[in-house]
Every structure is written in C-alpha cells, then in structure tokens.
Amino acid sequence: MRLSVKTLLLLILILSKIYCLAAPVKRVKHPKELHFGIFFHYLNGLQNTKAPWNQGKVTSWNDCVNDLNVNKIADQLAAIHADYVVITSEQIDKYFCFPNTTYEQLTGYKRGEATSQRDLVSDLYAALNKKGIKLFLYVTGDGPRADGKASLALNNPSSRPEYKGIFKVDELWVKSWSRIIRSVSLQYGKKITGWWFDGSYNFIGYNDALLKNYMKAAQAGNQKALVAFNFLGPKDVVGINTIGNFIGGESDKFESLPSPEFKTSKIKWHILSYLGNGWAQPGLRYTDDYMSTYIKKIRSFNGMITVDVCLLRDGTIDATQYDFLKRLKN
Structure with a gap:
C-alpha cells in the first residue's frame, strides 16, 4: 500500500504530538513556589583546611574547587526534594568559587589565586537545572575584609587606619562592592x-538607602531574582524585614x-538556621517528626525554610544529615 505525501506528513504530525504528550516534562518552579532549600557553607577555611570538611586534603583553593562533584550535589538535593540551594560565593577572605574578571582586575589577583579557574557556578547550575532545582548565591556586606590586598x-x-581593622560601612565601600x-x-x-x-547589619551602618545599591546590582542580570538582606543578625522570632523581596530570616x-x-x-517569609551543632557543622538537633511538621507549616503559609548542613569537599552531604533529610515528609 502506497501512502500519499500528505498522508505521510499527517501521520508524522500525529505521532509527534503523541510522543510529546507521552514524554515526561520537567516542571520548572516559579520563585513564588520555592519553599524548601539547603544551605552550603563552601569555603577555603572549611573544605580546604579543616576536618571533617576537607576529607583529609589540603591544596590550593583552585584545586579544591575542582574537586567538588556538582552531579553528586544535584543527585542528593533531588533525593531530599529540595527546591533550591544556597551556596557561599565568598566570606571574609579573598576567595571566590568562580572566575570574575572585575574582581580580578580591581584586586590584582590572577585567576586561580583568589578566584577559581573553574566556573563552579555554571557547572553547578547545569547539574541542578537538570533536576529542576534553583540556585541562590550567598554574598556578604563586608566583602574580603580579612584580606589586606583585596580590602585596600x-x-x-x-583597611583604613582610622577604623583600626573594624568594618564600618560607608558609601565609598558600597559603591565599590556594588560593582562586584x-x-x-x-x-x-x-x-x-x-x-x-549576610553582614548587611544595621549595627555596622547599613540602611535601606545603602542596601538599595546592592538590590539593584544583584538584579542587574535577572530583574526577577529574589534578594534578602540579613539586616538584624540572628533572631528567635523571624518576621522583621528591610528592603528585598524575601526575608533574611x-x-x-x-x-x-x-x-x-x-x-x-x-x-x-523565610527562615535560615542550621540542622547540626552549629553553622556548617555535622550532627542533628531535631527529630524527623518535628522537622517534617515544621516544614509543612512553613509551606502552608507560602514561606521558605533553608536548612544549613555540613558539606564535604567532594560534594557529599554529611551522611547522618543526608539520611535524616531523606526521611523527612515535606
């Protein structure tokens, strides 16, 4: 039996539609639908220098960044049904976990010295995106204040003599850091x-007028990005907010x-706290039932809960915490 060209084209069209309907579609969550996330302190001072985080290895920061297995991270986050992950881009010292030409040019550090050769953010995004998991960046309001060269x-x-090593925000710094x-x-x-x-505290001089510079800078590449400022530091009761579109918490x-x-x-509404014995620490402070119920309550109010856990050098979440998170019914 011979089929006409029109008949063949019609069959192809019908079959393609059937395939599209049958093929699984990864649903991308809107930022408003994000409720449960994980926080990673990923730092030279942890994953590259201290046990248990460094898994016994001390290398250059560049080599440390190369050791992080982003696919392992994505697989673990998918297994615990995380909507998003927050990872530190820097904290206090000179190190960034990705290359950035502006930072390198302004500080004089060559790529691989303070910034990494590997574009960890892009690699992590690619692995997470396959699982429908969103990526957040942690940054500080005081930048590389412990590094003399970058600070100057x-x-x-x-870095100014009159402050005697104490960070007190001013417009000159905000303009500079906003550029980064x-x-x-x-x-x-x-x-x-x-x-x-982090570190955008009112008690070191930050206010809405100054933080608006960071808000504008952070949304330069994505106008719909969620932005939160840790304005008051740790609080027992979360709910006070300055500018931003989600609460620091x-x-x-x-x-x-x-x-x-x-x-x-x-x-x-958003809360960020730690699962273990302290920030980035292993251990468990809560029962399965307590955390499962708590997360469900946050979700019912359209809120967000971010859980800080212990991340090891190769991308493994502390085994006890990982098993605990897999058991949660959220």
Whole structure:
C-alpha cells in the first residue's frame, strides 16, 4: 500500500504530538513556589583546611574547587526534594568559587589565586537545572575584609587606619562592592534565582538607602531574582524585614512561624538556621517528626525554610544529615 505525501506528513504530525504528550516534562518552579532549600557553607577555611570538611586534603583553593562533584550535589538535593540551594560565593577572605574578571582586575589577583579557574557556578547550575532545582548565591556586606590586598583595592573600610581593622560601612565601600555584585549578576543572569546577603547589619551602618545599591546590582542580570538582606543578625522570632523581596530570616533555631498575612504578602517569609551543632557543622538537633511538621507549616503559609548542613569537599552531604533529610515528609 502506497501512502500519499500528505498522508505521510499527517501521520508524522500525529505521532509527534503523541510522543510529546507521552514524554515526561520537567516542571520548572516559579520563585513564588520555592519553599524548601539547603544551605552550603563552601569555603577555603572549611573544605580546604579543616576536618571533617576537607576529607583529609589540603591544596590550593583552585584545586579544591575542582574537586567538588556538582552531579553528586544535584543527585542528593533531588533525593531530599529540595527546591533550591544556597551556596557561599565568598566570606571574609579573598576567595571566590568562580572566575570574575572585575574582581580580578580591581584586586590584582590572577585567576586561580583568589578566584577559581573553574566556573563552579555554571557547572553547578547545569547539574541542578537538570533536576529542576534553583540556585541562590550567598554574598556578604563586608566583602574580603580579612584580606589586606583585596580590602585596600576595593576601599573596604576595615583597611583604613582610622577604623583600626573594624568594618564600618560607608558609601565609598558600597559603591565599590556594588560593582562586584553587579558584575557577578551580569555574568550569570538568570542562572541565579536568588541572593542572600549576610553582614548587611544595621549595627555596622547599613540602611535601606545603602542596601538599595546592592538590590539593584544583584538584579542587574535577572530583574526577577529574589534578594534578602540579613539586616538584624540572628533572631528567635523571624518576621522583621528591610528592603528585598524575601526575608533574611537568620535564626539559631527552627521555631519561628509566619504570621497569617504572609500567605498573600509580596514579600516571602523565610527562615535560615542550621540542622547540626552549629553553622556548617555535622550532627542533628531535631527529630524527623518535628522537622517534617515544621516544614509543612512553613509551606502552608507560602514561606521558605533553608536548612544549613555540613558539606564535604567532594560534594557529599554529611551522611547522618543526608539520611535524616531523606526521611523527612515535606
């Protein structure tokens, strides 16, 4: 039996539609649907220098970044049904876990010295995106204040003699640091779903006027990015916010709950605390039932809960914590 060209084309069209309907489609979550996330402290001072995080290895920071297995991270996060992950891009010292031309040019550090040769953010994004998991970046409001060379180059207040090594924010620093944040945002665009700014405290001089510079810089590459500022430091009761579109929410315990108005608020309620014995530490402080119930309550208010865990050098989450997270019914 011979088929006409029109008949063949019609059959191809029908079969292609059947295939599309049958093929599994990965649903991409909108930022408003993000509720449960994991936080990783990924730092030279942990994964490259201290046990148990460094797994017995001490190398250059560049080699340490090369050792991180992003596919292992993505697989673990998918297994515990995480909607997103927050990873530190820097903290206090000179090290960044990705290359950035602006930072390198301004500080004078060559690629591989303070920034890494490997583009960890892009690699991590690619692995996470396959699983439908969003990527957030952690940055600080005081930048590389412990590194003299970078601090001097970027006009960090801690480098000025009159401050005697103490960080006290001013407009000169905010302008300088905003330039770095903006360059990172433009570098990665929509790969970055959100930003969590640590060290943006009111007691070191930050206010809404200054933080608006960071907000604008962070959203330069993705206008819809979620941005939060840790304005008050750790609090038992979460709910106070400055500018931003989700609450910083740092706390030393998972107890606070959103008030009813957050169900429909434009600003997302959020809490960040640690699962173990301290930030980035192994251990467990809660029972399965408690955390499962707590996460469900946060979700019912359209809130977000971010759980800090112990991440090892190769991308393995502490085994006890990983098993615990897999047992949660969230």
